[in-house]
Amino acid sequence: MNESGAHSGSAVNDPGANQGGDVTGLAEDIVIAGAGPVGAVCALALRQGGLDPLLLEARPENAPLNDRRTLALSYGSRLLLERLGVWSQITQATPITRIHISHKGGLGRALLNAQEEKLPALGYVLRYGELAQALMNALRDTGVRMRFGVQVKNTNTGRQAAELELNGESRDCLRTRLAVIADGGRGETAAPAKWSHDYAQVAVVAEVKTELPHHNLAYERFTPNGPIALLPKDDGYALVWVNAPGEAARITQLDDATFLAELHTAFGGRQGRFLSVATRGQFPLKLDYRGSEAGAHVVRIGNAAQTLHPVAGQGFNLGLRDAWELAQSCLETAPESLGSSAQLARFAASRRRDALPGMGFTDFLVRTFSTSNPVLHHLRGLGLMALQALPPARHFIARRMLFGKNG
Numbered sequence: 001m002n003e004s005g006a007h008s009g010s011a012v013n014d015p016g017a018n019q020g021g022d023v024t025g026l027a028e029d030i031v032i033a034g035a036g037p038v039g040a041v042c043a044l045a046l047r048q049g050g051l052d053p054l055l056l057e058a059r060p061e062n063a064p065l066n067d068r069r070t071l072a073l074s075y076g077s078r079l080l081l082e083r084l085g086v087w088s089q090i091t092q093a094t095p096i097t098r099i100h101i102s103h104k105g106g107l108g109r110a111l112l113n114a115q116e117e118k119l120p121a122l123g124y125v126l127r128y129g130e131l132a133q134a135l136m137n138a139l140r141d142t143g144v145r146m147r148f149g150v151q152v153k154n155t156n157t158g159r160q161a162a163e164l165e166l167n168g169e170s171r172d173c174l175r176t177r178l179a180v181i182a183d184g185g186r187g188e189t190a191a192p193a194k195w196s197h198d199y200a201q202v203a204v205v206a207e208v209k210t211e212l213p214h215h216n217l218a219y220e221r222f223t224p225n226g227p228i229a230l231l232p233k234d235d236g237y238a239l240v241w242v243n244a245p246g247e248a249a250r251i252t253q254l255d256d257a258t259f260l261a262e263l264h265t266a267f268g269g270r271q272g273r274f275l276s277v278a279t280r281g282q283f284p285l286k287l288d289y290r291g292s293e294a295g296a297h298v299v300r301i302g303n304a305a306q307t308l309h310p311v312a313g314q315g316f317n318l319g320l321r322d323a324w325e326l327a328q329s330c331l332e333t334a335p336e337s338l339g340s341s342a343q344l345a346r347f348a349a350s351r352r353r354d355a356l357p358g359m360g361f362t363d364f365l366v367r368t369f370s371t372s373n374p375v376l377h378h379l380r381g382l383g384l385m386a387l388q389a390l391p392p393a394r395h396f397i398a399r400r401m402l403f404g405k406n407g
């Protein structure tokens, strides 16, 4: 294994600068930029498989992990976290055993059921902060090398290695056979998207309590303004209420009583009255597909590779599968071939087979279910009725949502 720590030197802006057979200044085999859940899962799987990645994270080491963002984890992602020994450390995950899908103002509904899939749950709802903390503990226990307060500013590719320009506490550069960009897509290394669509929608998120207990039932209700998702979380629901940007801004500012009354009008009375609302926030929704290819010796995973609309709960789970599959690919590759174009082309092709159908499905749902077009409204109802009447169709959709291309 190579020596740990950074190789000092000036930034190489010429992509050809690393070309040639000499790899003697190489400091690392694998460097991962971003210790969010995706980067952390990749580092953990690599370390547990016997490799020695270096994980770089922009935030300071002791920054509190109190991100209250809600994540919907599929059953397939649970299996992955189990294999890494992380799942048992998560104490506050609420199972989703059924998903009720309907659309406002029309007939037709469908119910996905874990029992039908012979699984204990279709998925789980948990806090980003809790998952991040469990992963951080596992990284420390497994001895993954981490450097905090280090921001990757730029990535230069070359025939033998990639060079990462860092700008943190130690202003330096690192050469590595494989640079893994897992910065959530918001970092300075973000490349232009190959496929992009701004839905002109904003998700209003909050935690709400309802009159009736949730019994682990999630709702996905389509309205002409956008979908409303209620995900069972602890003794209440995590709400994702999608609207046009102006409407979302208005809703976010409403006093609690008016917010709950308007939510009742939009969602209906299936859970009785809405009793309380807390921790409101909002985030804009768009589709961005960059893919994993980022040049020689550099690869993107997680939200750095793709950002999806949350309607089908696919984005995060896709990111975890990116991380797992990249780690398996590295473990099957000879050390001297890490980051080679052959390895990265195989990985990219495999990830495309998983990501593109999931993205197409999500995009289809958003476009056909967020419209008041009367013909589409009618077809939507028929589609939901057909889904309910045809168990094989339900089974197909459930398996794709839970396990991606392996479903």
Ligand SMILES: Cc1cc2nc3c(=O)[nH]c(=O)nc-3n(C[C@H](O)[C@H](O)[C@H](O)COP(=O)(O)OP(=O)(O)OC[C@H]3O[C@@H](n4cnc5c(N)ncnc54)[C@H](O)[C@@H]3O)c2cc1C
Pocket: 033, 034, 035, 036, 037, 038, 039, 056, 057, 058, 059, 069, 070, 071, 072, 073, 150, 151, 152, 153, 182, 183, 184, 185, 186, 187, 188, 189, 205, 282, 283, 301, 302, 303, 304, 310, 313, 314, 315, 316, 317, 319
């Ligand atoms: C409000 C909100 C709600 C969401 N709800 C859901 C949901 O219900 N279900 C779902 O499946 N998905 C949801 N998502 C999406 C989900 O959060 C992402 O899919 C997931 O966080 C992606 O993980 P990641 O590790 O790729 O990126 P991130 O979680 O963004 O982590 C990236 C990490 O990289 C670090 N970093 C950034 N730039 C650099 C750099 N230059 N150098 C070094 N480190 C860097 C960051 O500090 C961070 O720790 C939601 C997203 C948002 C914003």
